[in-house]
Amino acid sequence: MASPVVEYPEVISPILREGYGYWRGKRGDRPFPARADFDPLMEAPKLARSMMLLDVEQAPLDFRYRLIGDKLRDHMGENWIGKRWSEIEQQRPPNPIWMHHQWVVENRLPRFIRPNYVGPHKQFLFIESAVLPLGADPERVDMLMLFVDFLSKLGR
Numbered sequence: 001m002a003s004p005v006v007e008y009p010e011v012i013s014p015i016l017r018e019g020y021g022y023w024r025g026k027r028g029d030r031p032f033p034a035r036a037d038f039d040p041l042m043e044a045p046k047l048a049r050s051m052m053l054l055d056v057e058q059a060p061l062d063f064r065y066r067l068i069g070d071k072l073r074d075h076m077g078e079n080w081i082g083k084r085w086s087e088i089e090q091q092r093p094p095n096p097i098w099m100h101h102q103w104v105v106e107n108r109l110p111r112f113i114r115p116n117y118v119g120p121h122k123q124f125l126f127i128e129s130a131v132l133p134l135g136a137d138p139e140r141v142d143m144l145m146l147f148v149d150f151l152s153k154l155g156r
Contacts, residue, residue, distance in 0.1 A: 004115070013128040015147055019130055023110070023130075038145070049071040051145065052065070052068050052072055054144040056142050056143055061105065064083065100113050105133070105141045108133050112130050128151060132147075
């Protein structure tokens with residue numbers, strides 16, 4: 001089942017709302033900010049706990065974990081920093097999550113998704129994720145910034 005795309009006004013998570021505001025504040029009048037514009041550990045340490053940075057590799061497309069906030073590592077059960085998605089069976093294409101990240105790279109626009117939660121913590125039903133493009137060249141996304149939250153229910 002494909003992960004449902006949600007529009008920003010439908011985003012429930014305060015983490016995603018704050019993260020998207022942080023990204024927008026750095027973007028200015030550009031299509032998207034560059035990685036060099038951010039220092040999340042200094043500027044937003046609480047937010048950095050729910051942040052992920054992925055390197056975007058081209059030809060062939062792949063994503064490599066660069067940074068995984070400690071709150072997210074706790075849910076993943078493994079430290080995948082340095083690993084490519086193509087090396088992790090459940091993350092390879094045609095995984096719907098891969099396809100959403102590919103869409104952000106190709107369209108150079110943010111995307112918000114709310115897939116069902118699959119994992120060991122039975123209290124969570126959904127994950128909300130903001131997938132945000134980064135790059136020094138406005139024509140090329142070379143990194144993705146993600147904010148991820150785990151939701152036990154839908155509704156504000």
